[in-house]
Amino acid sequence: MTSSSATAPESDAAASTTAVPATGPVPADAASPPASAPAAGSPVLSVRDLSVSFADPRGDAPVHAVRGLSFDLARGEVLGLVGESGSGKSATGLAVLGLHDPRTTTVTGSIRLDGQELVGAGEQALRRVRGGRVALVFQDALTSLSPFHTVGAQLAEMYRLHHPGAGRAEARRQAAAMLDRVGIPAARTDDHPHRFSGGMRQRVMIAMALLNNPDVLIADEPTTALDARVQDQVLDLLGELQREHGTAVLLVSHDLGVVAGSTDRTLVLRGGREVESAPTAALLAAPREPYTKALVGAALTLDSVPGTPLPTVDDPSPAPRPTPRLRSGAAAAGSGSATGGRWLVEVEDLSVHFPGRRRFPGTRSEPVRAVEGLGLRIAPGETLGLVGESGSGKSTTSRVLAGLQPATAGTVRYDGLDATRPDRALRRRLAKEVQLVFQDPYASLNPRRTVAQTLETPLRLHTALGAGERRQRSAELLEQVGLPADHLDRYPHEFSGGQRQRIGIARALAAEPRLIIADEPVSALDVSVQAQVLNLLMELRERLGVAFLFVSHDLAVVRHFCDRVAVMHRGRLVESTDRDRLFAAPHTDYTRELLAAAR
Amino acid sequence: MRWIRPSLAVVATALLATSCSAGAGTTTSAGPGAAAKDASPLTAALGTEKESAGPAPAVAGARAGGTVNVYNTTDFRHLDPQKVYAGAAYNTSLLWGRQLTQYQVVDGKAKLVGDLATDTGTASDDGRTWTFRLKEGVAWEDGQPITSQQVKYGIERSFGKGYEVGPPYWPQWLTGEASYDDARKKYGGPQDGDLDAIATPDDRTLVFHFPQPQADVPYMAAQSSSSPVRKDKDTGTDYDRLPFATGPYRIVEHVQNTRLVLERNPHWKAETDPIRSQYPEKFVFTFGKEALNINQEILSGRDGGADATTVATQLSPELYQTVDTDPKAKDLVVSGRQGAFVTYLMVNNERVTDPEVRKALNLAYPRQQARQVLGGSRAGELASTLSSPALVDWQKYDLNPARPEGDPDAAKAVLAKAAQPPASLTYAYANTPNGQRVAQVLVDGFAKAGITLVPKPVDPKALLDEAHRADSPYDLWEETSSVDWPTPSTLIPFSFDGRANSDLNSARYHNGQVDKEIDRINQIGEPRAKAKELYALEQTVMKDLPVLPFAYPNVNQLRGSNVGGAFVHPIYGSVSLAWLYLKA
């Protein structure tokens, strides 16, 4: 990209005019009803027939991330750019700032910022735009803030870059002020990013983005990495600032929930093409396109009918099963009666501590108490949801049950037997009857082994089947999770995320387990895929009557899938009760907060 | 007794490590270096008192002043006069050390004259008593006069522990013990008090009393161990690094293996010294350079190379062509016979008992090819005698004529006559590049005569220890050694005496008559008569062909274009610094 002198002066003019909207008419603009915003005045950003494609490093055919996308963004408007991974939404965001690597990427079409063409604009012009008139907020603030510089310094730099006259002191003052505005005390301006919590870091990012009153803010999945409660806080903050500065926001997200609460208009992307675009409220209320319908339907809310099959792209309006899962009630009773019958799993004041960092030879810092005095019970065939924010110790608990993590204290009884110090026989039983489904479909399959090899491992370990029978069985398993049997000899990288998750489930089923521990099995998947996998799990649960320990941070999913729910916070059990009771009348404030955030 | 260890130091340079250059006979180099005629370079007569008076004969065109750079690959093993026992070190130590007698060299001819002593000593009681008188005005670097007691103290030191590295003769002769160790049992050095065998009636007179007649005292008196040492300056081990000077120069700095700096000694008087001169201001030795770089610097004349010479390193082979083609370069080569050194292919006579086999080996010996890989005629002249042409009254002879390139068929014929021809012979060689190449030549050459050679690479430093061990497993090895002074006295009587241990008689040669002859000749006190008898005896020995002479090695060294008066010392076999000057 060489600076074309033609655009340079023009951009100067544009730059000078940008001062106006930033100061004067902003409140009025913000006040005007969002729906009418597009009509009012010329759009600050207008994208026409935008296409982005990446060259494949292996030299294969180029990948088309965005194809012929067009949209307008009016001043002060918030436009939601919704799509599943690979829909090209992020690529669009980057294209606006010309941040793609010019060697591997080709961008065609037109992006006009106040009439200034950005596609093919010179580096000089673009640099003036970046951070000055268009600012970015990335998904993960930990990686997008420099770990080597203090947040204060990074903001100050942002300021000075676009106020050439300003001195260091001035810049630092501005930075401190902005940080204070987003709720970060001046005392911490000299801290490095890794010292902040996820939410705080995201606040820093936002502060930095808005430091120079940009006309347009591109927020790329700004809250995806955060817990629900923090998510809300950050979104609120973003909203406030946006109204204050009258900044136009392009909110890129995969989560309809996020978009619903905070955008005026929504544009749905799929495979780099626009599917549907309408005022958000309208779009959510009455989606026109089937894909949109599916997305809206698949996005679980707290008022779905538990246990019912969810709409998917292929089947936008599934027939509700005649008898929606009644076990819930049964389980509720069961929890009482199970004293007579016996629990599958009983956990009594379980504690898991991790040794602290070694400071000196000998001395160590305080151990990390991941789980503290936890008690749990799972009846056969029952599904227990384990809810909590990141770091609440839910994964650790599941690892203990899976026998991957020794307990520091407390007992785990499986089928009445002591599983904390199991003998060989019990260890074999546990290995067979307790299986795992993981969160990350990419990490959970060995990239160097075919599906067949992966599926046959448990068979070889736990069954007496011969080679032929094993292959036979794995084929069945594959079909059971809805994949064609002829995929047996493929390698994981030939499958998509959802398919891999299915394979993971098939592997779990292979040993005919009685308990499946599913650690966030759907949270890494796209909404529609999420729905499909959930449907699959529910179906299998009905068919095989296997018990589940379902670990998740997503209340909606838990509510839809589980019979009973246990809430964890800072390694302790906050509350554990029947699903309906919990969602109807939460006992603790913490649970209430969680629910509020999920609404 | 022969220079064994010192010669090893020279073996490394002379024949094995880096090869040589400028053909011995063909050199036209400056200075009287072309000393490679068949006649001995040694003027027979010993110098008179008149010849022993200073100053040294002036070197034509010499000029005073300047600093001479001396580039050596390695430092000298020893500077302590009683420890110095190697040609180059002898030669160099002349700069700061003086002995009772020393060799005066004129036109490449060496003559033994009195140095500290007024003459080469006077014998009485047919060789049992020797008397030396010190000159007037000979002084230490601090101006104090040199006394006979100090010379005596020096000789006493050479009995002491740690002085095994020096020559054994004073202890042996003065105690009359054949064995060095027995000698030291009788007197163990200064800590055993006064040595009665040497009397010092006054500060200038030394009287040696020997149990048996000794003919070679004047030559021994020229050895470094006949240098005076002052008790109050004797720093023990450190004296090996910084000896106290009596010669024209004194040591002002010596960083071992790195640097040695000499400055003029103000208290040295030219009129007392018939041997040395004192032209340059300073000598600066630099140790640790590679031969390649040394020669390049001297040839190019850059960075002080013009004022430089080298004492211990040879002309690197890669410069042959340059020297042959470029007359200017050729002009800078100083060549000459390496003192009295001779290189032999040693044979362990206890393992190869059959003389026919030894004769066969001699006939098959590819001498010329072996010399070729070492640099050809530059490396030296093919030898046929045990003794070196450098010796007094030496005459050439060849009792076992053999073709230089080897004669396999003749060898086969002789071998056929042998009682039982050996299945194979073990040849030990110093594991250096040249050593490996020579081994290749020998294996190749002897194989043609149907003799299998098993080459055994041995760590160069350990080769002689290995070969001299009583139970040494080797049949053949190469050895370069020299007599201690230019008479045959230390050749046959030590190295071919059947009664001596394998460390001295490394050929394990046993011959009763020879032993008897040795005893007889040892009683002769008159040097030249003794020499005559020894040459005769040498031929008797050579009839048995105990070892195969290979070559009289040459020294080829470079001197900077500005360096004058450089020649190879006919006795010590290296460029002598004591005669150098800078032309400009």
Add this chain to the structure above:
Amino acid sequence: MAVVEHVAASDAPPVRPAPPGLLRRVCRDRTGAVALGVVALFLLLALAAPLIAALYGKNPTEHYGQNAPGLLSDGGLPIAPNGGISGEFWFGLEPGLGRDVFTQLLYGIRTSLLIAFASATVTTALGVLAGVAVGYLGGITDRVFGFLSNVLLAFPTLLLLLALSPVIQSRLVDPGTAEPEWMQFLVLVLVFSAFGWIPLALSLRATVRSLRERDFVQSARAMGAGGFHVVVRELLPNVRAQLLVHATMAVPAFVASEAVLSFLGVGINEPVPDWGRMISRGSEVFRADPTYMFFPGVALLLFVLAFNLLGDAVRDALDPRAAR
């Protein structure tokens, strides 16, 4: 890159061809292909050395220059210009012994390759064993190994090789008998192996450490799979690429080290042809006869260069992220 990942993740299974064979991918990159060609050529020459020598009618040990007059000067230098290059002696004659340079070079490849391949094999084996085991076991084993490798890496390797190889030699060979050639090779392989395995072990240890925490390993362990299964079935397949790259990179490294030792005089002795020794001899005479240093020097450069290029190509082929 990141976006490509996303595309793969969209639920429609992407239609991408199965990755082509390693060889094909290496050859796809031009330099890689050339490097492969050169390496192959060297291998071929090494294997066919006796044949070629027979056709060419010379052997590497005979002293042509000494046995036939008129080839070498009295000083042992080739008389013909350019180190005696002629129709009969294509690359000239060795000064001194007058052996044929071409066949020496030819057989020199064998020496270098034999030692390099042997050492590479041993070190790779050791490295895998140590690296994977330590990485998998972790804990105290890991700490001990870490310390050990720190110690070994602190040693000045070249000095040790210099000091030790003669020692080992004298330990293995009794005086009186000729030292068999294989002994020299063995000694070199031993000294190289003593240190060569550490880098691989270290990098593997790191890789395995991270793999060990991966879910698929966890699930295998949760299923009650034994350590053997986990190491052989789950871990090893994932470090294959790393191994291959290391092996290809190790060969030139060992070729170079062997040459260095021979150059310094503690490597392969006469009469076994050896490049390092040729170069050191060349350095003695290179003013008078540059060709004798030129040929082995350039050959060695080409050889190592080709192998390094090949190593790069292999790495890039296996890891497109590094290729860029």
Add this chain to the structure above:
Amino acid sequence: MLSFALRRILQALAVLAAVSAAAFALFYAAPADPARAACGPRCDTGQVAAVRASMGLDQPLLTQYTDYLTGIVAGRDIQDVDGSTLHCDAPCLGYSYRLHQPVTEALVDHLPVTVSLAAGALAFLVVFGLGTGFVAALRHGTRTDRLLSGFTLIGASVQIYFLGYVAQWGLVYTTGLLPLPSYTPPATDPAAWAGGMLLPWIVLGFVNSAVFARLSRSQLLETMDEEYVRTARGKGLGRLRAHLKYTARGAAGPLVQLLGLEAGALLGGAVITETVFGLNGVGRFATEAVEGQDLPAVVGAVLLAACFVVLFVALADLVIAWLDPRIRLG
């Protein structure tokens, strides 16, 4: 940071102790009899035994080792072959019977050469390696990149002694473009010092810079993909400035580490370079010690080299920690 540093230093010391022990065991287990080597020419077995006693070789290995260590810490008295004892003060790395000189002294005598050589070579290495690496990374995929990468690869493949001789031949002896390689103490004549070391610096630096250049290229390329670099550009920072301020900082870690290793290795004595250019540094000293079977000297040289490596690796770690707040501030 302090605790980190302390921990690191303790670790280094432990390693050194182990190295010394290993070196000791390794060499004194050698068959070559140092006493014989030390004793004069006609030493009979009795004398050799005496020498062995005076060298303390008759003691059990452990005792010898402990004596050695105490010598390093506190110095010790040593007996020479001629029975004279002398004090070798700390840090005493033993006594060379070949040179009749404490090893420490001998090493110190040779150190200036090696230090000059290493320093210059490192300087060249950093400038050249980092330069090529950076340019190649900025221009990656272009012809420049391929050219530079190829060039560095040649550096990685060429044998230093071959290059050294050819360079000497071409630049010094035949054309005389550069002064003869030689060492002059910088104090006496800085110009001559620099001139004499120029060629060794370039050759050694070039050959060693190859790895460095390749690493810096790949590191920079990797860091360029970091999100925070993209953020920096998103701020409106120019490409070059963004890379200089953020990418370089992010890529520094491994480079510093490698540099530490290189520095340690070079200061331990560049045996081949010193041989090729006839520089009388620690490397040459060590090789001569090896040839002379001068065990104390060999062990001393090995220890010195190991010390440098350990020291500089530790130093590098500290620098890295200081560069990266995540380590510095925990």
